[in-house]
Amino acid sequence: MTTATTGTKAVKGAVGTAHTRLEGRDKVTGAARYAAEIPFAELAHGWLVLSTVARGRVRSLDTAPVLGMPGVLSVLHHENAPRLDTDYVGMLGAPDPTAAVFQHDRVPHLGWPVALVVAETSEQAREAAEALLVHYEEEPHDVAFSAGRPDAYEAAGFGPAVTEKGDLEAELAASAVVVDEEYTTPEEHHNSMEPHAATALWDGGRLEVVDSNQGTTWVASELANMFSLDPGSVRVRSEHVGGGFGSKGLRAHQVAAVMAATVLQRPVRVVMTRRQTFSLAGYRSPTAQRIRLGADAGGRLRALDHDSLNLTSTVHEFVEGSAGVARTMYDADAHRTATRLVRLDVPTPTFMRAPGEAPGSFALESALDELAEKCGIDPIELRARNKPERGPVSGLPFSSHHLLDCFREGARRFGWADRDPRPGLRRDGRWLLGTGTAAAHFGAGAAPSTAAVTAEADGTFTVRISAADIGTGARTALTLVAADALEVTPDRVRVRIGDSDFGPAFIAGGSMGTRSWAWAVTAAATELRERLALNTGIPPEGITIRSDTTAAIGALAQKERHSFGAQFAEVAVDPTTGEVRVRRMLGIFAAGRIVNPLTARSQFLGGMIWGISMALHEEAVRDRASGGLYGADLAGYHVAAHADIPAIEADWVGEPDPDDPVGIKGIGEIGIVGAAAAIANAVWHATGVRHRNLPIRPDRVL
Numbered sequence: 157m158t159t160a161t162t163g164t165k166a167v168k169g170a171v172g173t174a175h176t177r178l179e180g181r182d183k184v185t186g187a188a189r190y191a192a193e194i195p196f197a198e199l200a201h202g203w204l205v206l207s208t209v210a211r212g213r214v215r216s217l218d219t220a221p222v223l224g225m226p227g228v229l230s231v232l233h234h235e236n237a238p239r240l241d242t243d244y245v246g247m248l249g250a251p252d253p254t255a256a257v258f259q260h261d262r263v264p265h266l267g268w269p270v271a272l273v274v275a276e277t278s279e280q281a282r283e284a285a286e287a288l289l290v291h292y293e294e295e296p297h298d299v300a301f302s303a304g305r306p307d308a309y310e311a312a313g314f315g316p317a318v319t320e321k322g323d324l325e326a327e328l329a330a331s332a333v334v335v336d337e338e339y340t341t342p343e344e345h346h347n348s349m350e351p352h353a354a355t356a357l358w359d360g361g362r363l364e365v366v367d368s369n370q371g372t373t374w375v376a377s378e379l380a381n382m383f384s385l386d387p388g389s390v391r392v393r394s395e396h397v398g399g400g401f402g403s404k405g406l407r408a409h410q411v412a413a414v415m416a417a418t419v420l421q422r423p424v425r426v427v428m429t430r431r432q433t434f435s436l437a438g439y440r441s442p443t444a445q446r447i448r449l450g451a452d453a454g455g456r457l458r459a460l461d462h463d464s465l466n467l468t469s470t471v472h473e474f475v476e477g478s479a480g481v482a483r484t485m486y487d488a489d490a491h492r493t494a495t496r497l498v499r500l501d502v503p504t505p506t507f508m509r510a511p512g513e514a515p516g517s518f519a520l521e522s523a524l525d526e527l528a529e530k531c532g533i534d535p536i537e538l539r540a541r542n543k544p545e546r547g548p549v550s551g552l553p554f555s556s557h558h559l560l561d562c563f564r565e566g567a568r569r570f571g572w573a574d575r576d577p578r579p580g581l582r583r584d585g586r587w588l589l590g591t592g593t594a595a596a597h598f599g600a601g602a603a604p605s606t607a608a609v610t611a612e613a614d615g616t617f618t619v620r621i622s623a624a625d626i627g628t629g630a631r632t633a634l635t636l637v638a639a640d641a642l643e644v645t646p647d648r649v650r651v652r653i654g655d656s657d658f659g660p661a662f663i664a665g666g667s668m669g670t671r672s673w674a675w676a677v678t679a680a681a682t683e684l685r686e687r688l689a690l691n692t693g694i695p696p697e698g699i700t701i702r703s704d705t706t707a708a709i710g711a712l713a714q715k716e717r718h719s720f721g722a723q724f725a726e727v728a729v730d731p732t733t734g735e736v737r738v739r740r741m742l743g744i745f746a747a748g749r750i751v752n753p754l755t756a757r758s759q760f761l762g763g764m765i766w767g768i769s770m771a772l773h774e775e776a777v778r779d780r781a782s783g784g785l786y787g788a789d790l791a792g793y794h795v796a797a798h799a800d801i802p803a804i805e806a807d808w809v810g811e812p813d814p815d816d817p818v819g820i821k822g823i824g825e826i827g828i829v830g831a832a833a834a835i836a837n838a839v840w841h842a843t844g845v846r847h848r849n850l851p852i853r854p855d856r857v858l
C-alpha cells in the first residue's frame with residue numbers, strides 16, 4: 157500500500173482514509189449477483205443472431221424450421237418486431253441505431269443484429285440461433301481506415317470540429333525547430349470482465365429491466381423514449397457491474413430483451429457473448445493524427461497543429477475527440493485543432509476510457525518529446541516552458557493547474573535528475589534500457605444529480621441514489637462522503653445504488669460519477685444533519701431529505717476545469733527479438749481530494765495498466781475482405797496480463813477542488829492518459845527509434 161503524499165488538508169473524518177470495498181466479500185465469495193445471475197421464475201432466454209455480411213440487405217429468414225426446434229418460443233426480426241421511436245435526443249444525443257434493433261432490412265456492418273431467437277433455455281436459444289438461415293443481398297463494403305482518405309470530413313462531436321488562431325504556416329516557417337509527424341493508434345475494444353446482460357419483464361404494468369450499466373436512470377429514460385413509454389413506468393436496476401469503461405449504456409441487448417418480454421409476456425434475458433461484444437458494445441476508433449509543432453530555440457511553441465482523423469459507422473456519428481488534448485494542454489502563437497471523420501461499413505465506435513484523451517495524448521505527448529530532443533531541452537522543462545496561463549482555445553482561467561507539481565514530485569521519486577538524455581546508451585545484458593515521461597490530464601466536471609438520505613428510527617442512515625458502481629468503489633466512496641456530511645461513523649450508513657426509482661442521477665462516466673453523486677449526497681445529508689440537530693425525534697418511517705444539485709452546479713463559474721498528472725516509465729528492449737518490457741512505472745496525479753486512497757490507487761493503476769496494454773498489446777485488426785475482425789476474442793485480442801505489469805505505483809499531489817463541496821475532481825479516466833506516450837518515449841530513449849504507430853509490436857521494434 158502506498159502512503160499518499162496528498163496535499164489535501166488533514167480533515168478528520170472518513171473521507172481520505174482507506175476502506176476496503178463494502179461489497180468486496182460478496183464479490184469474491186460469489187454472493188454478489190451480476191445481471192445475468194439473478195433468478196426469475198418463467199425466465200426465457202434470447203440469443204442474438206448477427207449478420208455475416210458487412211453490407212447489404214436481409215432478403216429473408218428461414219424461421220419455420222427454427223421455430224420447430226426444441227424449446228424455441230419466438231424469432232424476432234425486422235418484419236415482426238415492435239416498432240421503435242428513434243427520433244429523440246437522449247442524455248448523450250440521438251440514439252445509436254445499433255441499439256434500435258430489427259427496424260429495417262439494411263445491414264450496415266458485419267455483426268449487425270438481424271434476429272433474436274428466444275427459447276426456454278439459453279442452450280436451446282443458442283442452438284436455434286446458430287441454425288437460423290438468413291439470406292442476404294450483399295453489397296460491396298469498405299472498412300479501410302487510413303490517413304489521406306478523400307472522403308474525410310470535419311465533424312464536431314462534443315467540441316467544435318475545428319479551432320484556429322493565428323497564422324500557422326507563417327509561424328511554422330519562422331520556427332527554429334519543427335516537428336511534423338503522423339501518429340496512429342489502432343481500433344481498441346472494451347472487454348469488460350462482465351459482458352453485457354439484461355433481463356426484461358413486465359410487472360404490474362411497469363417495465364422492469366435488470367441490467368449491467370453505467371447509469372440506471374439513463375438507460376431507463378432511453379428505453380422509455382424508444383418504446384414510447386411513460387418514464388415513470390420504466391424501472392432499471394443494476395446493482396453490481398463488472399466494468400463499463402463507456403460501453404455500458406443503451407445497447408442492442410436491452411432493447412431486444414424488452415421487445416421479447418413484451419411479445420411473450422414473460423421475463424426474457426439477453427446476454428452478449430464475448431465475441432458479440434466486439435461488434436455490439438462499441439469500441440475506440442482507430443486514429444491517424446498529424447501533429448505539427450514549431451518552436452523557438454528555447455522550446456517555446458510558436459505553432460501547434462493537432463489534426464485527428466477517426467472513423468465512424470454509416471448509421472451514427474461518433475467522434476473520438478483526440479485533438480481536444482491540444483485545446484487544453486499547450487498554447488502557441490498560431491494554434492489549430494481539427495477533428496475529422498470517415499464513414500465506413502463498421503460498427504459505431506463509442507466512449508472508451510478517456511475517449512479522445514487516450515489516443516490524443518499519445519500523439520501530442522510523443523511529439524513534445526520529439527521537440528524536446530530536437531531543442532536539446534529536458535522534456536519536463538519543455539512542458540514547464542509551455543504551461544498555458546489560460547485555456548488555449550477557451551481563453552478561460554484554469555480552476556487550478558497542478559501539472560508541474562506532478563512532474564516535480566514524479567521526477568524526484570522516479571530519479572529523473574540522473575537521466576542521461578542521449579538515447580541508446582544504457583544496457584542490462586541483452587536489454588537496452590530507457591526512460592520516458594508524458595503529461596496527463598482529464599476534465600473535472602460535475603453534473604446534476606438527486607439523492608435521498610433517511611435518518612432511520614434505529615439511529616442508522618440510508619442513502620438512496622441511482623449511482624453506478626462499475627468496479628470503481630463508488631458505493632464505498634459515497635458511504636464515506638455521507639458519513640462525513642452526517643458527522644457519524646461509516647458503519648451507521650448504508651448506501652443503496654443502481655435503481656432508477658431512486659431518481660435522476662448522472663452516469664458513471666466522464667470521470668464525473670463519484671463527484672456528481674457525492675455532491676448530491678452531501679447536500680441531502682448536510683440538510684438532514686441540521687434538521688436532526690433540532691431534536692424533534694425520529695418517527696418510525698424515518699426522516700428523509702431529498703437533494704437536487706441542478707441549481708448549484710448551474711451556478712458554477714465558467715472555467716477550464718481539469719485534473720493533471722505526470723507519467724513516468726522505464727522500459728527494457730531486446731533488440732534481437734523486439735520484445736519490450738516495462739520495468740517500472742510511476743504516475744503522480746493532481747485530481748482533487750481523494751475520497752478512498754485504497755480504491756483510488758487501484759483506479760489510477762488500472763488506467764496506467766491499460767496504458768501499458770495500449771502501448772504494447774491492444775490492436776483489433778479488421779479484415780478488408782470480410783469486413784470483420786481477426787480474433788474477436790480474448791485469445792486474439794491481446795491485453796496486458798499479470799506478467800506484463802512491472803513495479804507500478806500511483807500517488808497524488810494537489811489540492812481539493814476549490815468549487816466542489818467535498819473537494820473532488822474525479823479520477824476515473826486520467827490514469828490511462830499519457831501512459832502510452834511515456835512508454836513510447838522510453839522506447840525511443842532505449843533504442844533511438846521513434847514509435848509513432850501503436851502498439852509497439854516486436855515486429856515494429858526490429
Ligand code: MOS
Pocket residue numbers: 370400401402403507508509510511664665666667
Ligand atoms: Mo467513460 S469513457 O466516460 O465511461
